[in-house]
Amino acid sequence: MNIIESLEWRYATKKFDNTKKLSKEQLQTIKEAFNLTATSYGLQTLSLVIIENKEVREELLPFAYNQKQIVDASHLLVLCYPNTFGSKNVEEYFNRVKEQRETPDEILKPFRDFLMNDFDSKTEMDKHKAFINQTYIALGNLMTVCALEKIDSCPMEGFNPSKFDEVLKLKDKNLKSALLLPVGFRAKDDFMAKEKKVRKPLSEIIIEI
Numbered sequence: 001m002n003i004i005e006s007l008e009w010r011y012a013t014k015k016f017d018n019t020k021k022l023s024k025e026q027l028q029t030i031k032e033a034f035n036l037t038a039t040s041y042g043l044q045t046l047s048l049v050i051i052e053n054k055e056v057r058e059e060l061l062p063f064a065y066n067q068k069q070i071v072d073a074s075h076l077l078v079l080c081y082p083n084t085f086g087s088k089n090v091e092e093y094f095n096r097v098k099e100q101r102e103t104p105d106e107i108l109k110p111f112r113d114f115l116m117n118d119f120d121s122k123t124e125m126d127k128h129k130a131f132i133n134q135t136y137i138a139l140g141n142l143m144t145v146c147a148l149e150k151i152d153s154c155p156m157e158g159f160n161p162s163k164f165d166e167v168l169k170l171k172d173k174n175l176k177s178a179l180l181l182p183v184g185f186r187a188k189d190d191f192m193a194k195e196k197k198v199r200k201p202l203s204e205i206i207i208e209i
Contacts, residue, residue: 011197016072046134060163063160082174
């Protein structure tokens with residue numbers, strides 16, 4: 001399928017086939033696609049928790065309003081952002097740039113100093129808002145990649161992040177949960193699978209200047 005056909009095929013899967021699993025290759029594609037997601041300044045202020053364990057997902061189910069996709073999907077992806085992030089993390093990023101690109105310090109220093117000062121001057125609340133926005137970019141990227149790989153998915157905002165953080169012990173990892181993406185394969189009797197997409201005509205949603 002080409003990309004438009006793949007996006008036509010994609011929908012927010014309401015019922016997953018709980019007998020089907022992603023292959024190791026498919027899971028690796030998801031991991032690498034997440035790592036290649038565009039992020040502000042390239043800082044990658046986000047992390048991905050991949051949950052296959054059914055018992056853990058059963059424990060999380062009440063905190064996702066009992067949406068069965070959480071348990072029936074092959075894997076549950078939890079998109080997260082750092083609880084704290086400052087100049088030390090920025091410094092680590094520039095160390096990677098220097099190592100991987102061999103960029104001289106005199107070129108890196110002005111931008112590095114700017115970002116370190118910028119992050120140290122922001123409140124944690126302001127940083128969290130910015131980091132959450134980054135997880136939405138990653139979510140869109142993952143959904144498109146899944147569609148191209150014929151992997152079904154269902155983006156979810158409806159869950160209790162603090163309870164997820166507690167069950168998954170995310171505080172210990174300096175993380176907070178932001179979004180969910182169950183991934184797997186649609187059930188044959190998912191009523192939404194054959195429903196026609198409802199979209200505005202291009203003439204109403206596209207503005208060309």
